[in-house]
Amino acid sequence: MSILNAILRRLFDVALFPFRELHPLVGLTVVSLVFGVAVLLVYKATSNQEKLATVKRRIHAGIFEIRLFNDNLRAIMRAMGDILRHNANYLRLSAVPLLWMIVPLTLVIAQLQFHYGYQGLAPGDQVLVKVELAEDWTEGARPKFALEVPSGLAIEAGPVWIPSLHEVNWRISAVEWGDYELTLTTPDGPLTKSVRVSDDVVRRSTHRLAPGFVNQLLYPAEDPLPASSPVQSIILSYPAGNAGITGWESEWTWMLVFFILSVVVAFALRKPLNVTI
Amino acid sequence: MRGLRTLQLGPSRPTRAFKRLGAASLGLLLLLGTAGCGGGGSAPGDAAEQRVIVLGIDGMDHALTRQYMDQGIMPNFSRLEKEGTFNPLGTSAPPLSPVAWSNFITGLDSGGHGIFDFIHRDPETMIPYLSTTRTSPAGRTLTLGNYQLPLSGGDIELMRRGEAFWEVLERNGIESSIIRMPANFPPTGKAHRELSGMGTPDILGNYGTFSFYTSVLFAFSGQSISGGEVYEAWAEDNVVESKLYGPTNPFLIETEKVTTDFTVYLDPDEPIAKLVVGNRNDDGTIDLQEERVLAVGEWSDWVPIEFEPIPTQSLRGIARFYLRSIRPEFELYVTPFNFDPMSPDLPISHPPEYAEELARATGLFYTQGMPEDTQALREEVFTRDEFMAQAQLAGADVRQQYEYVLDQFKASSSPQRLLFYYFGNLDQTSHMMYRVLDPEHPTYDPEIDTKYASVIEDLYRQADEAVGYTLDNMEKDTTLIVMSDHGFASLRRNFSINTWLKEAGYLTVRNPNMSNDPGMFVNIDWARTRAYAVGLNGLYINLEGREPNGIVTAEERPALMQEIADKIVQVIDPATGLPAVGKAYQREKFFKDRGEIEIGPDIVIGFAKGTGGSGKSSLGAVPAEMFEDNTEQWTGDHGMDHEVVPGILLTNRPLKQAAPRLQDLAGAILAEFGIEGFPARPETAEKAQ
Numbered sequence: 001m002s003i004l005n006a007i008l009r010r011l012f013d014v015a016l017f018p019f020r021e022l023h024p025l026v027g028l029t030v031v032s033l034v035f036g037v038a039v040l041l042v043y044k045a046t047s048n049q050e051k052l053a054t055v056k057r058r059i060h061a062g063i064f065e066i067r068l069f070n071d072n073l074r075a076i077m078r079a080m081g082d083i084l085r086h087n088a089n090y091l092r093l094s095a096v097p098l099l100w101m102i103v104p105l106t107l108v109i110a111q112l113q114f115h116y117g118y119q120g121l122a123p124g125d126q127v128l129v130k131v132e133l134a135e136d137w138t139e140g141a142r143p144k145f146a147l148e149v150p151s152g153l154a155i156e157a158g159p160v161w162i163p164s165l166h167e168v169n170w171r172i173s174a175v176e177w178g179d180y181e182l183t184l185t186t187p188d189g190p191l192t193k194s195v196r197v198s199d200d201v202v203r204r205s206t207h208r209l210a211p212g213f214v215n216q217l218l219y220p221a222e223d224p225l226p227a228s229s230p231v232q233s234i235i236l237s238y239p240a241g242n243a244g245i246t247g248w249e250s251e252w253t254w255m256l257v258f259f260i261l262s263v264v265v266a267f268a269l270r271k272p273l274n275v276t277i
Numbered sequence: 278m279r280g281l282r283t284l285q286l287g288p289s290r291p292t293r294a295f296k297r298l299g300a301a302s303l304g305l306l307l308l309l310g311t312a313g314c315g316g317g318g319s320a321p322g323d324a325a326e327q328r329v330i331v332l333g334i335d336g337m338d339h340a341l342t343r344q345y346m347d348q349g350i351m352p353n354f355s356r357l358e359k360e361g362t363f364n365p366l367g368t369s370a371p372p373l374s375p376v377a378w379s380n381f382i383t384g385l386d387s388g389g390h391g392i393f394d395f396i397h398r399d400p401e402t403m404i405p406y407l408s409t410t411r412t413s414p415a416g417r418t419l420t421l422g423n424y425q426l427p428l429s430g431g432d433i434e435l436m437r438r439g440e441a442f443w444e445v446l447e448r449n450g451i452e453s454s455i456i457r458m459p460a461n462f463p464p465t466g467k468a469h470r471e472l473s474g475m476g477t478p479d480i481l482g483n484y485g486t487f488s489f490y491t492s493v494l495f496a497f498s499g500q501s502i503s504g505g506e507v508y509e510a511w512a513e514d515n516v517v518e519s520k521l522y523g524p525t526n527p528f529l530i531e532t533e534k535v536t537t538d539f540t541v542y543l544d545p546d547e548p549i550a551k552l553v554v555g556n557r558n559d560d561g562t563i564d565l566q567e568e569r570v571l572a573v574g575e576w577s578d579w580v581p582i583e584f585e586p587i588p589t590q591s592l593r594g595i596a597r598f599y600l601r602s603i604r605p606e607f608e609l610y611v612t613p614f615n616f617d618p619m620s621p622d623l624p625i626s627h628p629p630e631y632a633e634e635l636a637r638a639t640g641l642f643y644t645q646g647m648p649e650d651t652q653a654l655r656e657e658v659f660t661r662d663e664f665m666a667q668a669q670l671a672g673a674d675v676r677q678q679y680e681y682v683l684d685q686f687k688a689s690s691s692p693q694r695l696l697f698y699y700f701g702n703l704d705q706t707s708h709m710m711y712r713v714l715d716p717e718h719p720t721y722d723p724e725i726d727t728k729y730a731s732v733i734e735d736l737y738r739q740a741d742e743a744v745g746y747t748l749d750n751m752e753k754d755t756t757l758i759v760m761s762d763h764g765f766a767s768l769r770r771n772f773s774i775n776t777w778l779k780e781a782g783y784l785t786v787r788n789p790n791m792s793n794d795p796g797m798f799v800n801i802d803w804a805r806t807r808a809y810a811v812g813l814n815g816l817y818i819n820l821e822g823r824e825p826n827g828i829v830t831a832e833e834r835p836a837l838m839q840e841i842a843d844k845i846v847q848v849i850d851p852a853t854g855l856p857a858v859g860k861a862y863q864r865e866k867f868f869k870d871r872g873e874i875e876i877g878p879d880i881v882i883g884f885a886k887g888t889g890g891s892g893k894s895s896l897g898a899v900p901a902e903m904f905e906d907n908t909e910q911w912t913g914d915h916g917m918d919h920e921v922v923p924g925i926l927l928t929n930r931p932l933k934q935a936a937p938r939l940q941d942l943a944g945a946i947l948a949e950f951g952i953e954g955f956p957a958r959p960e961t962a963e964k965a966q
Contacts, residue, residue, distance in 0.1 A: 126578065128568060142546065157572045160551045162542040164516060169551050171570040237568070 001213055002093070005105075005220035008205060012111045013203060020200040024116055024254065027201055032258050035108065036265025039101060044275040046097040052276045055093060058086045079150060094277075106217065109255070111203075116222035116254035118204045118238040121174040121197045126156055129193070130235040131184060133166040137230060143168060148183040152176040153195060193234040208234045297961075301425050327451075328755040329949050330686070330747060333381075334740050335374060335459070335475075336704030336915065339365040339766035339925045341714075345737045353745035354927060357757065361930045365923035367938035368763040370862055370881050371814035371917045374475055374704065375409050377762035378459035380940040383439030384956035389870025390439040392460060393877035394812035396895065400823050403798055405811055405897060407484075409436055409460045409476040424528050424587070429841045433463055433623060442943035442955060443468040443695070451950055452691035456682055457675070457699035462646065464627040471627040472635065474699050475646035479613035480622065481524045482593040485645050488611040489658050490519055497656075504652025512607055517541040523584035523592060523614060535584040535592065537566070543603045546846075548573035552605055554580060558724065560824045571600040576670060579641035581617055593617040595641050597670070599663070610658065612667075616644040638681045642674040649705035654910050661729065661910075664709060673700035676743065683750055693950060700743065707765050712914020715767035719906040748929075756949055758932075760942060762923035766886050768851055768907050768914035772857040773891035774882060776809035776903040777848060783808040785839065786899050796896035804828065808841055809877075811897050813890045813916045815878030816841065816861075838863050838879055850888065850904050857904070859885045859918035870958065883918030890916060 011105040019027030035189035062083035123129060133143060142161050147170050149155055158170030172182070184191040193208050205221035210232045216224060225231055240251040270277055310638060320321045325425065345351045346358070357363070369377040369387065371394065379385075379392040387393045397408045413432045417424040437460050443453040444467040453468040455461065459475035479485050485504060492511035511517040520536040539556035540563065542551045550573075555566040569577045578596040584592040594614035601608035616625055618632035618641060625644050626632035648671035654664040679698055686696040710732045712718040744759055751757065778784035785805035794800045801809060803826035818834050829837055842861035850857045860883040867881065868874055884890065889907070893900045915922045926936060934948035935941070944955040 128570060157549060157570045157575065158543045159547075160542065160549050160570055161546070161547060162515075162551060164514060165542065169570050 001217040002211070002224055005216055006223070008107060008111055008220065009203065012115065016115055016201065020202055022201070024201050025257070028112075028116060028254060028258055029261060033113065033251075033265050035258075036262040037269060039262065039274045040266050040269055040273050040277070041277055042101055042104075043097045044273070046100040047276075048093055048096075049133070049276050052090070052093050054139030055086050055090045056276065057180075059083055059090065062086065110218060110220050112254070112258065113251075114203050114205060115201055116258075117251040118206060120199045120204065121195070121238065122199060123174050123176055123197065125197075126171055126173045126241075127239075128235075128237045129170045129172055129182065130233075130237070131168040132230055132233040132235070133168070133233055134230050135166060137166045143230075144187055146185040147172075148185060150180045152178045152180050152197060153182070157272060182234075182236075184231070186229065186231060188229050189226070191229060191231055191234065192227060193236060195236060204238050206236055206238055286637055290428055291774075309946070326684075326692045326754070326951055328693070328752060329695045329758065329946060330683075330751060330755055331459075331695070331758045331760065331946065332743065332747065333378075333697060333699040334703055334743075334759065334761045335699065335701045335764055336707050336741060336763060337737070337761035337925050338766075339923045340764065341733070342737065342925050345734065345741075350734060350738055351741040353741045353748060354759070356748070357759070357927050357929050358742065360930070361928040363925070363927045364937070365764075366760055366926040366936070367940075368915075368919045368922060368944070369939060370867065370883060370919040372763035372764055372915050372917065372922050373813060373919075375460045377924075377939055378461075378475070379409075379437050379439075380938075381760075381762065381942055382437070382441045382458065382460065384442065384940055384943045385439045385872075385958075386868050386940060387865065387870075387871045388875055389866030389872050389876040389956070389958075390437050391873030391876050392437055394815050396663070396812040396815075397876060398811045398817070398897075401825065403825060403897075405797070407476075410434065410462055410478070411436055412482060417957050420530065424532055425530050425851060427527065435461065435463055435465070437461075439870075440956060441465055441467060442947060443697075445947055445952060445955055446695055446950065449950065450693065452689060452694040454682065454686060454694075454696045456678075456697060457701070458697060459646065459699065459701075463624040464626075467625045468627065469694075470631050472632060473625045473644075473646070477616075477625055477646040478623075478645055479615055479645045480592060481614065483613070484647055485613040485650065485651050485652070487613055487650055487658070488522065489653075490607070490609040490611070491519075492607040502656050502658075504650075505656060505658060507658075510607060510609070512541075512543055512603075514547050515543040517543065517607055517609075521554070521582060521584075521611065521614075523582075523594070526586045528587045535586045537584050538563070541600075541603075541609065543607070548603060550600060552577065552580075552598055552600075554582060560922070569598065570961050571598065571604055573600050575600055576666070581619075581641075582614060592622055593620050599667070601663075610653065610663075611829065612643075612650065613645055615648075618644055635678055635681065639677045640674075642678060647701065647705060648674070649709075651701065651705055651709050651911065652711050655898060657910075659708070661725075665706070665729075665732070668702060668706050668709075672700075672706075672739070673964070675700055675702065676739075679743065680746070683747065686713065686751070687752060695946065695950075700740065703740060703875040704765075706736055707733060709910055709912070709914045709915055710766055711765060715769070715912070718767055718769055718909055718912055720910075720912060742916070746929075756932075757929040758942075758946065759925070759927040760939070762939060763915045763919075763924050764922035765913050765915050766917060766922055768889045768912055769887045770889075771891045771903075771905045772848075772850070772884060772888050773894040773900050773903050773908050774816055774845075775894040775897075776843065776901070777890070778808050778810065778816075778841075779899055780903060781841075781844060784899065792901075794893065794898035794900060796893060796898035800898040800899055801897070807837060808895055809897070810882075810890075813895050814882045814884070816845075816880040816882055818879045820879075834879070845882065852906070853887075854905060855887075856885050857888050859883045859921065884916065886917055886921040888917065889914045 003265050016027050062079045065079040066076050145168055145238045152175050154173050154175050156171040156173050160169045177197050181192045182195055194205050196202055196204050201231040208222045209215040209219050211224040211227050344354055347354050369380040373395055375392050376387055379390040381812055383390045392408050394408055396405045398405050408935040411434045419426040419428055443455050443707055447467055454470040455468040456472045457474035462473035464471035464473050487505040489507045490510035497507045510517050518540050520538055523535040526533050528533040538556045540553045552569045552571055553563055555562050555563040567580045571577055578597045579597055582594045582596055595615050595617045597612045599610040604883055618636040621632055649668040653659040700709045712721050713729045714728045714733055785802040786800045787802045788800055791800050805828050806819050808818050818829050819827050821830050845861050846858050848857045862881040864874055864877055932945045934945040936945035947955045
């Protein structure tokens with residue numbers, strides 16, 4: 001999984017590089033366009049187009065029947081039954097391409113989330129760095145950790161050791177624009193965490209987590225921590241937001257825009273690409 | 278054009294990317310805008326260019342300014358004086374900020390604008406209320422069990438009457454930006470841009486209520502804390518769990534405050550902690566709103582707080598946290614909950630989104646009208662160092678925002694425009710630190726006060742820097758006016774008007790032995806009282822037909838007023854051998870404007886320099902002592918006779934129309950734009966006798 005994530009990270013970094021200094025809507029529109037087309041093609045390749053067309057025709061026939069015989073209750077009821085049956089069939093036929101798409105869709109969403117889901121840091125901004133330890137960390141034993149930051153960042157306060165949460169926190173600040181790595185020195189060796197002080201549309205990793213399929217699926221923006229480390233996560237609280245796509249500051253707003261644009265693109269191109277959906 | 282300007286200047290760091298899109302489309306919009314205006318609008322240059330900047334520095338004293346200018350501490354003021362004028366500016370009677378600024382805004386005296394004091398009394402109920410703003414709850418509600426659902430909105434009303442000078446400007450096509458103007462909440466909505474200033478409440482509806490959490494049991498037991506609430510909070514296993522208390526839940530029938538949980542995790546070894554705001558669930562998890570790391574002695578940045586009175590409804594506020602101590606005792610101060618300018622629940626700006634624009638440009642900021650927490654120092658929750666640190670944070674907000682506002686003013690394409698910007702830091706800090714200038718003050722302690730000896734001087738230096746910044750950054754040919762609403766003086770002695778009225782036989786108490794009169798007139802025997810005092814400078818006649826238990830007839834009133842006015846100026850403070858009162862002004866004789874005169878006190882007391890009104894008397898109490906040394910932290914004041922605490926007027930060129938008094942200044946500003954005859958008084962207005 002981590003190898004796949006590394007490939008995807010590189011792929012998305014390269015693909016979105018030309019749009020990094022433009023408004024997020026620009027890159028997102030292009031991504032949505034490509035994604036909409038890709039979805040159509042996958043849908044076409046993995047679905048039974050003939051059967052889908054037949055089922056859709058039968059549904060339309062049922063609707064037409066209801067309009068034609070609107071004074072005949074028995075005919076209407078029979079047509080409604082047919083429509084429901086054909087609808088179920090349509091859903092069954094659609095499920096196959098959807099199953100094909102669910103995995104790549106999840107991977108794409110996870111990658112895009114870390115490009116569009118968080119605001120960047122700017123010089124002067126302060127942010128929390130949270131290090132979570134394993135549940136079996138010896139209760140009360142203060143971890144002998146140290147945080148080192150490069151010259152573009154500064155440690156403002158910390159560490160705060162919270163035994164009950166197995167957690168160590170620092171407050172750091174951004175001093176200059178740039179891409180940096182924090183270094184957490186632990187008895188088991190140094191661990192790093194990326195920090196990006198940039199207002200460009202770039203990949204921002206909020207979590208660097210211990211290895212695990214779900215961890216890597218949901219937080220693919222950075223390599224996993226070493227399996228042997230007692231550190232379970234290093235979390236950097238980038239401000240939630242979408243870099244101003246709609247002015248509505250939510251880490252999920254971009255996704256709404258992405259889905260709407262993708263659906264619009266898919267519907268607009270279904271006839272030129274000769275796809276029945 | 279208004280929308281265009283907002284697009285050009287509004288977005289800030291959170292929406293920098295949007296700015297790039299905005300910049301791309303700006304050229305096109307400019308073209309469209311120009312094309313749209315070209316047909317019927319006036320071409321640039323049609324109107325004579327005229328720009329006026331007015332800096333309002335609350336509490337800047339003329340004598341002190343003169344002294345600092347002569348000492349070379351205020352070089353920018355001296356530079357302005359050489360180019361223009363520097364004069365004392367006659368203030369209002371009484372010289373209290375809401376009154377003085379209303380004089381400035383309307384060009385009327387209190388008789389015209391209806392603001393006579395911080396506190397007025399309702400003659401029907403005899404309940405004191407804040408003079409500038411009136412709020413009323415929802416008119417009709419639907420009751421469902423323990424809940425009540427409002428069927429109509431509540432209301433908030435600015436009580437200042439008269440026309441604001443910027444209304445006249447806007448009517449004449451002159452763009453005005455009125456930023457942090459006192460006595461202007463809610464904003465009039467008549468200027469191009471407005472941000473309300475002094476008088477803007479916190480989200481509890483008060484002028485500012487701080488919260489103080491302490492593990493010192495009974496720390497404030499038995500004491501009445503003014504301006505704040507004290508809550509007990511202690512650590513268990515290095516975790517402090519408590520609540521932030523918001524306003525009363527408007528959806529509950531029973532009075533109950535809406536709350537949000539917060540948790541403080543204390544480092545077991547080091548003086549540092551993590552603050553987590555968010556409601557705690559039964560399983561121990563927290564619905565995280567915000568989290569911060571704070572070392573002891575540190576202030577947090579602004580923390581957004583959300584209160585949920587009922588699901589789907591929320592009240593938003595912002596607060597800063599100050600971690601005072603974690604060991605041996607836990608002490609945490611939380612500022613009053615200010616409106617979140619990103620989404621204020623009450624109107625604090627015009628247009629409504631202007632507050633958000635300012636926040637995006639320069640960060641979240643204090644929206645409450647008087648942000649310096651003087652009450653926390655008065656109640657000794659703060660030390661003087663802590664007060665100064667908090668006041669500097671508040672002042673920094675204002676100065677930072679000024680740079681943006683000045684840039685915005687410069688960027689405007691309107692040929693005729695005015696900017697008013699208010700600085701309140703000097704006034705509030707002077708109130709608390711003025712004793713450093715007065716070794717004769719009862720609380721002056723050379724060992725302590727020498728440490729703060731330059732505090733007032735620094736405030737004046739900062740004001741000078743603001744003027745210097747303006748001079749360096751304003752466009753050529755801009756008229757710059759620097760003014761203050763009143764001056765300042767040391768407050769050494771307190772004089773209780775109610776006690777004097779009692780001693781002089783005008784007021785009778787129910788219980789002569791009451792040791793701790795709580796105020797609100799509870800100890801006044803109305804059937805045998807002819808006059809009483811409430812507010813800082815107000816003296817009222819217990820008038821038949823006006824007061825609910827009035828005993829003085831309308832015919833008796835003028836003679837009684839004259840008698841009291843004559844006697845009170847003869848009162849001598851036994852400790853100093855000096856008069857306590859400089860002048861007593863009978864309202865019908867003193868005020869020129871009459872439209873709202875019925876609201877005001879019958880006599881306005883102008884205390885002698887160095888003397889102020891007793892705080893207890895101002896709330897309707899009759900304390901035992903007529904005179905007291907002022908032993909509070911509040912050591913500077915201006916609620917004296919208006920003639921002894923003038924403000925300042927500094928301009929970079931002689932004004933076209935003279936303004937010897939604050940009340941004349943708005944007319945002089947309008948005259949700079951060629952507008953005469955402000956304020957417009959009704960023909961029927963009575964003239965002063």
